[in-house]
Amino acid sequence: ETGVTQSPTHLIKTRGQQVTLRCSSQSGHNTVSWYQQALGQGPQFIFQYYREEENGRGNFPPRFSGLQFPNYSSELNVNALELDDSALYLCASSPMVRGATGELFFGEGSRLTVL
């Protein structure tokens, strides 16, 4: 096990609603990354947080936002849900390693279905 836990594991929302997904990092890891994985595709990078600041963002609109807390846990918020937001959302924690991305420790994901 990776020590990264995500909640909820499954949820169903309707179009236009808002959702918050949560991630608890592995102890001692100060960096958290969020990925979206559509069915049959590889994970797509949403954003990364390092010490409570956004430290990189992929090609996702502003309605995807995040937070990292002092204990390094994190939230992913998605507003105005669209049908295409249906996916597995993965959180990964890691220690910040100079010069290299390093090993990411992934949680089991939160599967979001938008109806």
Add this chain to the structure above:
Amino acid sequence: DAKTTQPPSMDCAEGRAANLPCNHSTISGNEYVYWYRQIHSQGPQYIIHGLKNNETNEMASLIITEDRKSSTLILPHATLRDTAVYYCIVSGNTPLVFGKGTRLSVIA
């Protein structure tokens, strides 16, 4: 976009070595080669990474060509539990970009 090219699928007999190739002809000098795998309905799992030299751990071996333009992940004795999608990723100090990977099926 992913900087790597992998075959979409491969089969391997149980107990035999699984050799998964990856092309990364545009790799930069400061970029590492990472391998992850994803078993159905689970989060990706780190396997191994390397810069120039070959690497080995308890899960696998990573062979990187001298020009660093390609690599091979070797699972020395594949088991049914190794059936998964395997991702080859090149990255420096940047977020990992996943492609579609190789779907490895280990057959009894």
